[in-house]
Amino acid sequence: MKKAPCILLILAALLGLWGAARVHERLWDYRARHQLLASAPLENAPPLMAFTTVALGGFRGLIADMLWLRTIRLQQEGRVFEIAQLADWITKLEPHFTTVWAFQAWNMAYNISVLFPDAENRWRWVSNGIRLLRDEGIRYNPRDPNLYKELGWLYQHKIGYIMDSAHPFYKRKLAETMQAVLHGARLEAHAKDTDLKCLREELKLDPALMRQLDAEYGPFDWRLPETHAIFWAWRGRQAAAGAPGVAGKPDAAGGERMTAACSCHHDAPASSAWSGARACDQMMFQGLSAAFRQGRLDFDPATDLYVTTPRLDLFPQAVKAYEEAIARNDIRLFREIYANFLGEAIIVFHSYGRDAQAREIYDQALLRYPPAGRPISYDTFIRTNVVWMQKNAEDLPPPDAVAVVEGFLFQACRHKAAGDLAVVAEYERRARAFWETYMQARASEDHRQRTALPELDILRRQAERHAKEEPTTEGHR
Amino acid sequence: MLTRIIAISGLTLRTAIRSRVFALLIAMVVICIAGLPLAIKGDGTAAGQAQLFMHYAFGLAVFLLSIAAAWAAAGAVSLEVSGRQMHVLVTKPVHAAEIWLGKWLGLMTINLVMLGLAGGLMYGLLRWTTRSAVLSAGDRASLREEVLTAHSLVTPEPPAAKPVPPGVGRAMFVVPPAGTQSWSFRVPERVNPGDAIFLQFQFATSRIERQMPVTGSWLIGADDAQPRFSTQRSFTPNVSHALKLPPARPGQRLMVTYKNTETATPATVLFAADAGARLLIRESSFESNFIRALLLALARLAFFTALGLTAGALFSFPVAVFTAFAFLLITGLSGWAGTESMMIEGDLAPAWLAHLLDAATRGVIHVAHGITPPLARFEPLNFLPVGAFIPWTLVGAAWGILALAYGGGLAVLGIWMFSRREMGLAAN
Numbered sequence: 039m040k041k042a043p044c045i046l047l048i049l050a051a052l053l054g055l056w057g058a059a060r061v062h063e064r065l066w067d068y069r070a071r072h073q074l075l076a077s078a079p080l081e082n083a084p085p086l087m088a089f090t091t092v093a094l095g096g097f098r099g100l101i102a103d104m105l106w107l108r109t110i111r112l113q114q115e116g117r118v119f120e121i122a123q124l125a126d127w128i129t130k131l132e133p134h135f136t137t138v139w140a141f142q143a144w145n146m147a148y149n150i151s152v153l154f155p156d157a158e159n160r161w162r163w164v165s166n167g168i169r170l171l172r173d174e175g176i177r178y179n180p181r182d183p184n185l186y187k188e189l190g191w192l193y194q195h196k197i198g199y200i201m202d203s204a205h206p207f208y209k210r211k212l213a214e215t216m217q218a219v220l221h222g223a224r225l226e227a228h229a230k231d232t233d234l235k236c237l238r239e240e241l242k243l244d245p246a247l248m249r250q251l252d253a254e255y256g257p258f259d260w261r262l263p264e265t266h267a268i269f270w271a272w273r274g275r276q277a278a279a280g281a282p283g284v285a286g287k288p289d290a291a292g293g294e295r296m297t298a299a300c301s302c303h304h305d306a307p308a309s310s311a312w313s314g315a316r317a318c319d320q321m322m323f324q325g326l327s328a329a330f331r332q333g334r335l336d337f338d339p340a341t342d343l344y345v346t347t348p349r350l351d352l353f354p355q356a357v358k359a360y361e362e363a364i365a366r367n368d369i370r371l372f373r374e375i376y377a378n379f380l381g382e383a384i385i386v387f388h389s390y391g392r393d394a395q396a397r398e399i400y401d402q403a404l405l406r407y408p409p410a411g412r413p414i415s416y417d418t419f420i421r422t423n424v425v426w427m428q429k430n431a432e433d434l435p436p437p438d439a440v441a442v443v444e445g446f447l448f449q450a451c452r453h454k455a456a457g458d459l460a461v462v463a464e465y466e467r468r469a470r471a472f473w474e475t476y477m478q479a480r481a482s483e484d485h486r487q488r489t490a491l492p493e494l495d496i497l498r499r500q501a502e503r504h505a506k507e508e509p510t511t512e513g514h515r
Numbered sequence: 516m517l518t519r520i521i522a523i524s525g526l527t528l529r530t531a532i533r534s535r536v537f538a539l540l541i542a543m544v545v546i547c548i549a550g551l552p553l554a555i556k557g558d559g560t561a562a563g564q565a566q567l568f569m570h571y572a573f574g575l576a577v578f579l580l581s582i583a584a585a586w587a588a589a590g591a592v593s594l595e596v597s598g599r600q601m602h603v604l605v606t607k608p609v610h611a612a613e614i615w616l617g618k619w620l621g622l623m624t625i626n627l628v629m630l631g632l633a634g635g636l637m638y639g640l641l642r643w644t645t646r647s648a649v650l651s652a653g654d655r656a657s658l659r660e661e662v663l664t665a666h667s668l669v670t671p672e673p674p675a676a677k678p679v680p681p682g683v684g685r686a687m688f689v690v691p692p693a694g695t696q697s698w699s700f701r702v703p704e705r706v707n708p709g710d711a712i713f714l715q716f717q718f719a720t721s722r723i724e725r726q727m728p729v730t731g732s733w734l735i736g737a738d739d740a741q742p743r744f745s746t747q748r749s750f751t752p753n754v755s756h757a758l759k760l761p762p763a764r765p766g767q768r769l770m771v772t773y774k775n776t777e778t779a780t781p782a783t784v785l786f787a788a789d790a791g792a793r794l795l796i797r798e799s800s801f802e803s804n805f806i807r808a809l810l811l812a813l814a815r816l817a818f819f820t821a822l823g824l825t826a827g828a829l830f831s832f833p834v835a836v837f838t839a840f841a842f843l844l845i846t847g848l849s850g851w852a853g854t855e856s857m858m859i860e861g862d863l864a865p866a867w868l869a870h871l872l873d874a875a876t877r878g879v880i881h882v883a884h885g886i887t888p889p890l891a892r893f894e895p896l897n898f899l900p901v902g903a904f905i906p907w908t909l910v911g912a913a914w915g916i917l918a919l920a921y922g923g924g925l926a927v928l929g930i931w932m933f934s935r936r937e938m939g940l941a942a943n
């Protein structure tokens with residue numbers, strides 16, 4: 039009588055084992071696909087954290103889920119004082135899960151910041167997001183290019199772009215922070231030890247690497263968000279050099295999926311590191327394009343002056359970044375972005391009266407990217423683009439408008455020195471007309487707050503100063 | 516009878532003090548609370564850090580003390596039964612109720628001392644971390660006005676126009692683009708002249724994007740017809756905002772008007788009729804609110820002590836501890852399951868199985884809610900860290916429901932079972 043239940047129990051156990059074996063394969067695939075295989079040891083982690091990640095085993099995910107649910111609820115209720123702590127725990131529970139770091143940082147910088155109406159509180163949450171990635175995410179995952187890309191994105195887009203109405207405040211705060219350490223735009227050769235220590239330990243900027251980046255692609259103004267985006271993208275490229283599956287190219291199907299050998303399964307994707315490296319490449323040339331358009335900063339906290347103007351001398355470095363990225367990833371998107379950049383550069387050089395250089399770029403662009411139909415002349419290209427910019431002034435990014443207005447004023451200054459007053463008046467008129475068209479296109483307060491140009495007098499003073507500083511030879515690059 | 520109860524409670528207290536568990540508990544509470552400021556990561560503000568410290572320190576202290584209370588109570592009876600000390604006691608003319616109540620009173624004295632110690636430590640650390648040498652005068656003032664205080668909400672006077680749409684869901688005031696909405700408030704007489712008053716408001720919008728900011732202006736006027744305050748800013752929907760208003764006289768009428776000035780992407784703004792806009796006034800000091808929060812926590816400990824004692828009266832020590840902890844866990848989790856876990860959206864197939872599991876889960880949660888005491892209602896953490904006033908009526912209700920109703924029920928069960936339990940059996 040007692041045998042029957044025993045047999046039934048054994049059969050049930052066998053059935054369970056068979057079911058577990060069937061499910062195991064799928065679960066393993068799922069974990070590999072979502073990069074939940076924490077096989078690599080945790081680097082640079084304090085002993086308590088290393089112990090926790092091992093001791094909790096599979097329960098880590100469960101606890102992280104519970105904390106994540108709490109985060110969502112608190113965020114919906116606007117009770118955010120606990121969220122930085124919850125994000126810290128969640129990321130520490132899943133230290134190798136890049137998406138978790140990226141999401142938590144993005145959530146703080148983008149979602150939580152905008153819950154506050156004032157810029158000061160918003161900046162605090164943007165800083166919290168940056169710190170999470172810069173101080174901790176990268177510390178525990180130094181070889182993951184995605185984290186460098188995500189950090190660079192916060193500088194490039196959240197601070198550097200005009201999407202957030204508080205972006206002028208963020209830019210000033212970053213500039214203030216960097217100026218306090220660098221005492222200027224860039225790292226001096228004989229910087230004080232305390233400043234170097236602050237750069238290394240608080241801002242996680244290695245002075246040697248800063249100098250190396252300046253030598254390779256700069257020199258940059260380190261008070262600008264674009265420079266930080268370039269720095270972290272460049273670091274991401276360096277990190278990617280050692281990541282598996284990055285050196286290769288996309289698979290035969292043209293997709294991004296790359297595979298790397300795994301001790302248990304051979305189809306665990308390594309595409310993440312490869313796509314991270316490609317994104318770092320993209321951020322590099324985008325950052326350098328931005329530095330070309332707005333890489334000169336005139337900043338004075340006392341008078342609240344923050345004006346960015348083009349850095350024409352950075353054009354060759356931007357071209358170099360594009361060429362390197364296309365050499366590594368010859369994809370249509372990159373080629374199209376490059377062609378657009380060359381088009382913008384032609385207009386900028388033309389605005390500053392450097393037509394010979396603009397024509398040279400135009401010819402190169404035509405040679406490299408021949409149009410489908412009959413090519414238009416250089417003059418027609420310039421005329422069409424300037425008219426298009428004025429017609430679409432509402433959507434025109436501020437740096438493009440500043441480049442045109444300051445370029446015209448710059449030419450006015452040059453001609454003033456030569457005593458050609460009629461030409462001076464014409465450039466003054468064109469600068470004013472462009473400035474007014476652009477400003478009139480900003481009807482709402484919010485649009486003006488985000489994208490307004492500096493006063494014309496301020497731009498004129500910048501142009502006068504730049505005209506004095508720069509040599510008059512047309513061929514200067 | 517009272518003498519016997521006090522004698523038993525004295526014995527319980529003496530036994531607890533002599534045990535290493537008591538010393539260990541003190542050490543654990545002190546270490547956890549004192550070390551917490553070093554381990555927590557706030558949002559970067561003094562107010563956020565203070566809120567986080569209060570939230571975690573209070574939560575941790577109550578959690579540790581709840582476990583300790585259930586553990587100590589489970590052992591107070593069951594260990595004495597297994598150690599034969601109880602056999603000596605029951606042969607004397609002492610009723611089971613006197614034993615149970617004596618034990619409960621003794622354990623509650625320990626709880627009171629421990630909670631007082633934890634509360635004192637928390638308060639001291641809070642004062643130490645927010646002292647003038649650490650924070651600026653501005654930070655301290657905002658901390659005092661927003662967090663280290665006890666605010667209560669004042670609802671507006673009934674409006675002349677009825678909120679629309681009526682009858683469907685929650686009644687709302689609808690403010691179309693360029694439209695306005697007004698509320699009238701009378702400042703309560705109990706407000707001290709000079710106290711900061713806040714306008715607390717929350718709204719939804721007609722947009723799909725749940726938290727896309729909307730520009731609006733607030734104009735506050737008084738019954739002397741002088742505009743007292745106005746501001747135009749963008750505010751995020753579905754989040755509670757607080758605007759600091761100039762001090763007002765007790766009994767003064769304030770006219771609050773909102774104008775929807777969003778022009779970039781116009782949206783209709785919706786204020787809940789009951790909670791869309793309210794005044795936030797200082798009701799009492801932080802210190803008295805803190806004491807009420809400790810009393811709420813003590814009511815919870817009274818319940819867990821009763822639970823542990825009854826489990827100890829019924830079972831042996833390991834089983835009693837397991838039973839008490841299981842109930843404690845269910846009580847804690849039923850609150851969590853009712854809020855956070857309901858946000859989980861499964862993608863389980865087939866659909867009928869998903870529905871079945873969903874219905875079963877909801878059923879279990881419903882039953883758990885029915886059985887377990889309403890701890891979430893008396894949760895001090897819902898009040899203290901956000902500077903919300905804890906009324907004495909809530910403290911009274913917590914003691915009435917947790918200590919008297921649930922604790923009394925458990926006491927009756929425990930006493931009855933203990934009086935029927937036979938001591939000195941071979942199995943014992």
